[in-house]
Amino acid sequence: MPEGDTVFRAADRLRRGLAGKMLTHSDFRVPSLATVDLSGYTVTAVRSRGKHLLIDVTDPEGGHQVSIHSHLKMEGIWIVAPLGTRWRRPAHQARIILRTAAHEAVGFALGILELLDDPDTALDYLGxxxxxxxxxxAEAVRRIESEPDRPIGDALLDQRLMAGVGNEYRSELCFLRGVLPGTPVRDVDVAPMVDLAHRMLWANRLRTARTTTGDTRGDARVWVYGRRGRLCRRCATPIERGFLATDTEERVIYWCPRCQK
Structure with missing residues (x-):
């Protein structure tokens, strides 16, 4: 799944290419929306909500407003480029094409693509x-602390409690706070964890290369994520990798057995 900063950057790219512009062409390549034509609609806003992306459009008379809601899931990506630019992904992966007089935005392999008349209500369940x-x-802390028996590594991924943290940030947050991912919420100082999550995502929101260490070199950007068997940057203990069960599946997790207790 993408992290919240990935979706934020996608919204930023789409906003710069589409916001305030009239759509000259739209092509929905999913069966449920195959007959929809938003040509003539104006893009009034592009925004992210946690891991969800919304493109708000209004018809020429201004009477009908609708949001194009997408979620990248595992493989999705939005690409925005000047008209005529060759696609960098296979055409069969294209799920939606939006064009203005100058730009084309294509959503490839999107996990969710739908139209919402009231997106704020539809996504109201998000933290x-x-x-x-x-x-x-304060509200994020309250929601997380309301589930004291839940492992903190599971709670951090629950978008109903706090929206934006994905698997990479989960591992990095637990490491930086010195907490094993399986530790119950009741035994975690939640407020500093939430504050760190906000600062980390905010610092990375417009970076093309995410870093949690402050170092942007390719092999030095993370503390533990993806580093199984490699030495901890703090104590030189080999990083371990395992799985932590969530409500629906087991998700991979990385940690340092010495730095995290």
Whole structure:
């Protein structure tokens, strides 16, 4: 799954290419939306909500407003480029094509693609958005602490409690706070964990190369994620890799057995 900063950057690219512009062409390549034509609609806003992306459009008379809602899931990506630019992904992966007079935006392999008349209500189940203008740290802490028996590594991934953290940030947050991912929420100082999550995602929101160490070199950007068997950058103990069960599946996790207790 993408991290919240990945979706934030995608929204930023789409905003710069589409916002305020009229759509000259739209092509939905999913059966449920195959007959939809948004040509003539104006893109009024592009925004991210946690890991969800919304493109708000209005018809020429201004009477009908709808949001194009997408979720990248595992393989999805939005690419925005000047008209005529050759696609960098196979055409059969294209799920939606939006064109203005100057740009083309293509969503490839999107996990979710739908139209919402009331997106704010549809996504109301999400917790506070770490990169949202209405970020509420106290509410995020309250929601996480309301499930004291839950492993912190599981709670951090629950978008209903706090929106934006994915698997990479989960591992890095637990390492930096010195906490094993399986530790129950009741035994974790949640407020500093939430504050660190906000600062980390905010610092990376527009970076092309995410870093949690402060070092942007390719082999030095993370503390533990993806580093199984390699030495901890702090104590030189080999990093371990395992799985932590969530409500629906087991997700991979990385940790240092010495730095995290």
């Amino acid at each position: 506070p958005d770490l990169l949202g203008e209405d970020w509420d740290a």
